[in-house]
Amino acid sequence: MRYLPTGAQMKQGDQKTITEMGMPSMVLMERAALSVVEMMESEQLDLKKVLVVCGSGNNGGDGFAVARLLHLKGYAVDVWFVGKESSMTEETRLQKQIAVHYGVPVKERVGEDCYTVIVDAIFGIGLSRQVSGTYYNVIENLNQMDAIKVAVDIPSGLSADTGDVLGIAFAADFTVTFAFQKIGMLFGMARKLVGKLVTASIGIEPSVYDGRGDVCYTYDRTDLKNLLPARDPDAHKGNYGKVLLIVGSPGMAGAAYFSAKAAYLTGAGLVQIYTAKENQSNLQQLLPEAIITTYERYEEEKLKELLEWADVVGIGSGLSMSETAQHLLSTTVRCAKKPCMIDADGLNILSKDRALFEKLTPDCILTPHMKEMAGLCGHSVKELKEERFRYFQEFLGSIPSVCVMKDARTLVGRDGRPVYVNTSGNQSMAKGGAGDVLGGMITGLLAQKIEPYEAGTLGVFLHGLAGDAAQKKKGSYSVLASDILDGIAEVLTAESTEMILREKC
Numbered sequence: 001m002r003y004l005p006t007g008a009q010m011k012q013g014d015q016k017t018i019t020e021m022g023m024p025s026m027v028l029m030e031r032a033a034l035s036v037v038e039m040m041e042s043e044q045l046d047l048k049k050v051l052v053v054c055g056s057g058n059n060g061g062d063g064f065a066v067a068r069l070l071h072l073k074g075y076a077v078d079v080w081f082v083g084k085e086s087s088m089t090e091e092t093r094l095q096k097q098i099a100v101h102y103g104v105p106v107k108e109r110v111g112e113d114c115y116t117v118i119v120d121a122i123f124g125i126g127l128s129r130q131v132s133g134t135y136y137n138v139i140e141n142l143n144q145m146d147a148i149k150v151a152v153d154i155p156s157g158l159s160a161d162t163g164d165v166l167g168i169a170f171a172a173d174f175t176v177t178f179a180f181q182k183i184g185m186l187f188g189m190a191r192k193l194v195g196k197l198v199t200a201s202i203g204i205e206p207s208v209y210d211g212r213g214d215v216c217y218t219y220d221r222t223d224l225k226n227l228l229p230a231r232d233p234d235a236h237k238g239n240y241g242k243v244l245l246i247v248g249s250p251g252m253a254g255a256a257y258f259s260a261k262a263a264y265l266t267g268a269g270l271v272q273i274y275t276a277k278e279n280q281s282n283l284q285q286l287l288p289e290a291i292i293t294t295y296e297r298y299e300e301e302k303l304k305e306l307l308e309w310a311d312v313v314g315i316g317s318g319l320s321m322s323e324t325a326q327h328l329l330s331t332t333v334r335c336a337k338k339p340c341m342i343d344a345d346g347l348n349i350l351s352k353d354r355a356l357f358e359k360l361t362p363d364c365i366l367t368p369h370m371k372e373m374a375g376l377c378g379h380s381v382k383e384l385k386e387e388r389f390r391y392f393q394e395f396l397g398s399i400p401s402v403c404v405m406k407d408a409r410t411l412v413g414r415d416g417r418p419v420y421v422n423t424s425g426n427q428s429m430a431k432g433g434a435g436d437v438l439g440g441m442i443t444g445l446l447a448q449k450i451e452p453y454e455a456g457t458l459g460v461f462l463h464g465l466a467g468d469a470a471q472k473k474k475g476s477y478s479v480l481a482s483d484i485l486d487g488i489a490e491v492l493t494a495e496s497t498e499m500i501l502r503e504k505c
């Protein structure tokens with residue numbers, strides 16, 4: 001698990017390390033600078049002539065230290081100080097003095113010199129407003145220079161909170177960020193402007209955020225072994241849960257197939273599909289492992305019987321907005337009393353039926369993509385993209401349930417729990433059926449008695465890993481939902497093989 005702090009949270013992490021651990025700020029700065037130099041050498045950048053551009057904040061202090069370290073290693077380095085003497089922090093003033101004492105040339109302007117590498121240490125996480133005036137011109141100038149570009153902590157001009165460009169931003173080939181990737185680096189233009197990212201450990205430990213519920217986090221592949229439910233050697237299919245999927249209106253057998261197969265592949269014991277009669281023979285051929293039960297019209301008693309049978313329910317994929325679909329959803333939400341994943345048309349119905357919306361319980365997981373989310377929360381997709389965290393948190397505050405807001409970076413949250421930001425997955429997954437697969441996976445995890453919030457975070461993470469496995473085989477254009485299904489098996493096979501090996505050791 002990795003924390004993804006905002007700029008302000010990172011500053012609190014720095015301060016906590018300095019005041020509570022007693023780590024001097026100058027030592028953190030030295031380690032930060034060392035990590036930048038280490039990256040430049042290990043990437044074998046051409047360090048024939050380096051320009052380090054420093055501002056007056058502590059990011060500039062890192063820059064002065066980088067320049068000194070390079071100078072002491074015998075590289076030709078110039079510092080261009082573009083900040084204001086009067087606004088320098090104590091540490092930066094000291095770093096500047098030290099650099100000067102060691103003979104590093106500090107210039108107030110650069111002429112026609114050619115540099116092989118430019119190091120940007122103008123603004124870090126302390127950037128608090130639009131870049132304008134001289135700073136704007138400097139960054140514009142640097143971007144036009146023909147050299148390898150290295151950003152210290154974050155490219156100057158990028159918001160550490162949102163990834164927005166505040167006026168103008170340094171376009172880096174490499175960024176060395178300290179302690180944690182900042183949340184903004186995952187969104188917007190940041191993904192392009194950060195270049196190759198290295199996260200350097202400088203002595204600020206994850207424990208600085210222990211006990212806080214407000215810092216976002218993500219998973220890495222190494223977390224899987226702690227997240228997946230254990231498989232008991234004495235188990236039978238009943239141990240892994242009975243899934244009821246209420247999916248697929250006439251002609252939408254695909255949605256039913258993808259979600260049911262995904263639930264099975266993720267480990268569910270038994271899957272029953274409740275679908276329109278027209279889908280029966282298709283589904284029986286496509287997925288003989290599933291129990292297929294059908295409806296021609298809404299039958300309350302039959303539905304209640306099925307809800308009674310199930311341990312968990314998934315509803316909505318390809319369901320349509322018909323009257324039958326509305327009855328199916330209404331009865332499920334009101335009567336299920338079991339973990340329930342609601343997707344696609346289920347969400348569209350919910351957004352039009354506020355009385356039903358009020359009946360959501362802590363056992364429900366909603367999985368809207370941005371358009372469905374817009375319908376649910378009353379903000380446009382544009383607004384959601386611009387202030388995704390604000391509106392997501394606001395929405396979580398209005399429901400007792402878990403919400404999975406699907407986008408290139410999917411968020412998972414529940415009121416009172418930290419927001420999970422997904423970092424697995426790739427652009428090849430933007431295809432029809434991918435959402436049905438995710439819904440099935442989350443339902444499959446719920447069936448294995450994983451709590452809804454954890455089923456949401458793990459389901460989204462695994463789904464992305466499955467998409468990454470698919471992309472490796474099919475590239476960025478040709479991945480289909482069925483390839484993501486294959487990816488689930490691939491990821492879980494690799495993981496369970498490792499588990500077996502670990503148990504035998």
Ligand SMILES: NC(=O)C1=CN([C@@H]2O[C@H](COP(=O)(O)OP(=O)(O)OC[C@H]3O[C@@H](n4cnc5c(N)ncnc54)[C@H](O)[C@@H]3O)[C@@H](O)[C@H]2O)[C@@H](O)CC1
Pocket residue numbers: 014015018025026028029032055056057058059060062087089122123124125126127128129130131132135152153154178
């Ligand atoms: N002990 C620490 O605090 C550590 C800090 N570190 C470095 O320090 C950075 C954070 O330092 P600071 O908080 O001093 O902030 P920055 O160095 O990011 O710069 C902020 C300075 O620029 C000014 N400013 C903000 N937006 C501006 C704008 N648009 N136009 C003009 N001026 C603007 C601010 O008033 C402030 O003086 C990190 O990114 C990291 O590089 C690292 O050395 C690790 C340890």
Ligand SMILES: [K+]
Pocket residue numbers: 059120121122123124151152153154155156
């Ligand atoms: K910077």
